[in-house]
Amino acid sequence: MGAPTVILGEIEEFVTGTKIERNLGRVLSTLMFTDIVESTKIAQKLGDQEWSDLLETHDSVIRHELSVHRGREIATAGDSFFASFDGPARSLLCAQAINESINELGLSVRVGIHTGECEVRNENLAGIAVHIAARISALVGPKQILVSRTVKDLVAGSGIKFKDFGTHSLKGVSDEWNLFEVV
Numbered sequence: 001m002g003a004p005t006v007i008l009g010e011i012e013e014f015v016t017g018t019k020i021e022r023n024l025g026r027v028l029s030t031l032m033f034t035d036i037v038e039s040t041k042i043a044q045k046l047g048d049q050e051w052s053d054l055l056e057t058h059d060s061v062i063r064h065e066l067s068v069h070r071g072r073e074i075a076t077a078g079d080s081f082f083a084s085f086d087g088p089a090r091s092l093l094c095a096q097a098i099n100e101s102i103n104e105l106g107l108s109v110r111v112g113i114h115t116g117e118c119e120v121r122n123e124n125l126a127g128i129a130v131h132i133a134a135r136i137s138a139l140v141g142p143k144q145i146l147v148s149r150t151v152k153d154l155v156a157g158s159g160i161k162f163k164d165f166g167t168h169s170l171k172g173v174s175d176e177w178n179l180f181e182v183v
Contacts, residue, residue: 019084030115030151031093031130032071032087033137036079037108054105054158055079069094074125082134084125086114088151089158092182103143112137114148117147128173135170136179145182152180 036042036058043051062081066073069090075082085091095111102109114136117128132148140146152162162180164171 010096016063025120025122026117029118029125030085030091031133032083032091033112034081034098035111035137037142039079057105058102058107059060062098065094065097086155092160098142108142109139110142111145112140113151115150121182132170132173135173139168146179149178
């Protein structure tokens with residue numbers, strides 16, 4: 001908190017007689033990144049208009065699954081989605097549903113998921129947890145869902161099964177990260 005905020009807080013407490021709790025602008029969130037596998041190759045094969053139509057259908061499918069699983073679209077870029085969930089099990093069920101639905105379109109997606117505290121910036125989320133989720137998604141193969149140990153541990157008892165994917169360095173992030181594939 002900057003000096004002006006502290007001073008205003010002290011004045012507010014003096015005037016009202018109550019210490020006001022400040023929203024620190026951080027939330028615990030499960031973060032999911034999706035990306036179409038070999039999208040450039042597919043776009044080149046189909047041509048601009050047909051690719052655009054397919055991408056629109058892809059986007060509709062993902063938005064539908066986000067709605068069903070109470071996910072929130074944070075951002076899109078080209079053929080990628082960034083979404084958040086209030087719980088990791090919902091994100092995993094959503095990712096599985098996305099994989100199945102997108103497969104029916106003749107596409108495959110890769111999905112990376114991590115749970116952590118994020119900075120709230122307007123309607124967006126930011127911070128190291130977002131970077132970790134993005135870095136996990138960069139390691140994912142076609143039709144694969146990779147998650148951090150954090151996600152795996154949080155859904156213990158849910159019946160969701162995982163396979164050890166090994167320990168990995170995530171670009172720009174300290175430490176080694178244990179990753180798991182949803183099976």
